[in-house]
Amino acid sequence: MEDLWCGNRQDLGKKGEEIALEYLLQRGMKLLARNWRRGHKELDLVMEDGEFIRIVEVKSRKVPVQAAPLENINFSKRKNIIAAARGYFVENMKSCRGREAVFDVVSILFNSDAFKLEYIQDAFGPEW
Numbered sequence: 001m002e003d004l005w006c007g008n009r010q011d012l013g014k015k016g017e018e019i020a021l022e023y024l025l026q027r028g029m030k031l032l033a034r035n036w037r038r039g040h041k042e043l044d045l046v047m048e049d050g051e052f053i054r055i056v057e058v059k060s061r062k063v064p065v066q067a068a069p070l071e072n073i074n075f076s077k078r079k080n081i082i083a084a085a086r087g088y089f090v091e092n093m094k095s096c097r098g099r100e101a102v103f104d105v106v107s108i109l110f111n112s113d114a115f116k117l118e119y120i121q122d123a124f125g126p127e128w
């Protein structure tokens with residue numbers, strides 16, 4: 001059996017983002033931005049989902065893991081995601097007008113020849 005994942009951490013993150021994006025597109029969402037940056041802050045995926053703009057943080061890990069991927073999104077990380085989202089909304093004011101930001105997380109755990117994806121909608125709130 002071939003190991004599904006055997007690259008470095010950065011490549012693991014990219015592979016996880018590809019899987020998450022494909023999953024969200026299959027759910028009918030539209031990609032607005034991938035790896036959008038403002039300064040040192042980044043949004044992994046920005047998706048359009050009806051009246052919502054979904055800011056999606058993707059966390060990928062290879063098992064065994066010490067902590068679940070969602071546990072790695074601490075207060076500081078959430079604060080940075082929210083600040084980047086604020087920048088995205090300002091920069092894209094016209095297309096975001098009247099839309100609500102929702103913060104989701106896609107967790108992907110790689111294990112040899114398979115992976116487990118968990119999609120957590122409304123994982124945390126925007127503390128505007």
